[in-house]
Amino acid sequence: MAGRILIADDVATNRIVLKVKLAAAQYRVSQCDSAARARSMARAEEIDLMILPPSLPDMDGAALCRQLKSDPVTAALPILMLLDHNQSAHRLAALSAGADEVMSYHFSETCLLARVRSLLRAHDTDRELRGRDMTAREMGFAEAAPVLHRPGRVALIGASPEQAVGWKSGLRGLSTHGISLMGRSEAMQLSPDQPAPDAFVLATGHTGLNDGLRLLSELRSRPATRHAAILMVHGADADELQATALDIGANALLEEGFDPAELALRLDRQIRRKRDNDILRNSVESGLRMATIDPLTGLFNRRYGNHHLARLAERAARNQRSFAVLMIDIDRFKTVNDTHGHSAGDIVLAAVARGLQDNLRAVDLVARYGGEEFVVALPDATLPDARLAAERLCRRIAALPIALPDGGQVRVTISLGLAMGSAENGEVDALLARADAALYRAKSEGRNRVCIAPTARLTEPAGPDQGCAPLRGPLRSDRSSRSA
Structure with a gap:
């Protein structure tokens, strides 16, 4: 879902023009006409970007920017300040006050939307890093980072x-x-x-x-x-x-x-x-490696995965956003161990882990849940996006040649269960149980496929396979220990 943008301006025409352009790009837009209201909304609501004018009836725009940046609750909120006059002195004053970007009111729609995209993307990255650091510190595996001021x-x-x-x-x-x-x-x-x-x-x-x-x-x-x-x-x-x-x-x-x-x-x-x-x-990286990283695959382990999923669910409930969880199992993995030995099985696990990471976004979580099972969390994902990601993983792993110590190669496939979480449906244990049930369906219906757990909010037709997405073309022989 697109980010939420707060427009603060006491000139109704300015707010309307901005709202029309941003709403057309599918952003959620809120409005206010005073600094006091802008500050209150920024503190109480989940705002992804604020657009400020040079001045408001109760405060200068630069002064409001300074207040927001000095408040720990709103310090990370990106601020785009619009200027009446795009002169150097005005730009310097806005940037000195803490504005992340400045533009003249005589902007082009192309430039406006590009800057909004850039600010929101940077904000999402920063928030994800802060979230992962907070997860580590809450679990007792990291200390507060020191502040360094050396020149760059x-x-x-x-x-x-x-x-x-x-x-x-x-x-x-x-x-x-x-x-x-x-x-x-x-x-x-x-x-x-x-x-x-x-x-x-x-x-x-x-x-x-x-x-x-x-x-x-x-x-x-x-x-x-x-x-x-x-x-x-x-x-x-x-x-x-x-x-x-x-x-x-x-x-x-x-x-x-x-x-x-x-x-x-x-x-x-x-x-x-x-x-x-x-x-x-x-x-x-340093705080979590020993306690929360699986040494074989380099992925997060089950302990970290559960904690991160809980935070993701809380954020979804707070922001009214959806997210997806994938439960993944390597097909007929026991056959790999029985045929090639446990060292070959370890190589396969590590190769599959790398394949999963390489085909997901940086903000997506990949965790090893034990044995040959993995869990993937996709923040802010819709059902169509999550399904495409799951099917891509299925294809890429099936096409991955894995070299063995004896000079041979092995190929494996994976089965995936997909469950959607939302503000109304984000309880982690229940979500994992639904994803696991969908995974068992994928196993029982042939493996090397994606099955989607049914929910009350499912809006995409499941088709004749009732939520399973079989891949086209011939499949390699399955090698899994998980029962069908």
């Missing part, structure tokens, strides 16, 4: 060496971060075992849409630079390019001729966010 490393990659030198000169005296010039090929040669920049400033280039966007895509796909902050510098009147850059993964945009002070502010914000997320990732 920034790489400037201009369309020409002269452009990058100009950026560096402009930042002199405005930034405490280490600033260096870097070429495109040098950026793509960075490896995970060497220090990488915390942030990149990239020019989109002047040879078509491309050099900058291609490099942005490359940096986002590589382990060494995947989590770096990336700021793109674009030309004027480049709405489609801006939208493409944000959708590919740019964290922020600046137009050529920008005020160096704005770049310095944005670098501070993005590097701080990147560092916070790095700390959360490291905290979760």
Whole structure:
């Protein structure tokens, strides 16, 4: 389900224009006309993004932004501030107050929606990391992460060496971060075992849409630079390019001729966010590894999975969102152990675990529940989305060749039971029981397929197979210990 956006503005026309554009993109929109009401709604309700004007009758917009960012309850709420005049002084004031993004009221719909998507995507990622860290600390496996304030490393990659030198000169005296010039090929040669920049400033280039966007895509796909902050510098009147850059993964945009002070502010914000997320990732990884990670597969274990599912169900109830749970079993796994030995069985378990992880989103949970059983949790998933994900897993595992120590190969299939959770139907034990019952149906009806647990809210027709989704084409021989 799309995020919930709160528009605070005392001018009804502004609220109506924004609501029409956002509602057309399937966002849920709430409105208010005062700072007091905006603050109250942000604290009491689950808001994913707030859009503020320069001023409200009872408070200046920048002052409200400062209040929201200083309140622990609303500090993580992304704020998009709209400006009457898109001048440098107004932009700097809004960014200094804590606004995550600023735009003029004379925006294009393309740019507005691209920025909304980018802010919501970043918010979801941050929230998921905080949620996993909180789960670990509640279970006693991690400590509060320390706050670090050391300077970061920034790489400037201009369309020409002269452009990058100009950026560096402009930042002199405005930034405490280490600033260096870097070429495109040098950026793509960075490896995970060497220090990488915390942030990149990239020019989109002047040879078509491309050099900058291609490099942005490359940096986002590589382990060494995947989590770096990336700021793109674009030309004027480049709405489609801006939208493409944000959708590919740019964290922020600046137009050529920008005020160096704005770049310095944005670098501070993005590097701080990147560092916070790095700390959360490291905290979760180190704090949970021994107590909640299955040593064979590297997946979370049953203890962590149950706790995470409980939090997911609470969030669904609070936000009125649905989620999905998949119960997965390797077909005829006992035959693998009997035929090839238990060491081969361990190899198969690890390979299936990797196959599941590789074909799911980063926010999805994969846990080993014991033996050859796995559980997958899909946050904010609809039934059609969950079914497509389950069928994809079924196909990919069936097509996965698994090398054995003796030089041979083995292929296995999996059966999946899918159950949908929602605000009205999210009790974890009952949900797992329904997914498990659907898994047994998948086993009894032929294996290597997905069966969907019936619910009162099931809106997708199950078809002649009554909720089971058999895969087309010939199947490999099944190898499972689970009874049909």
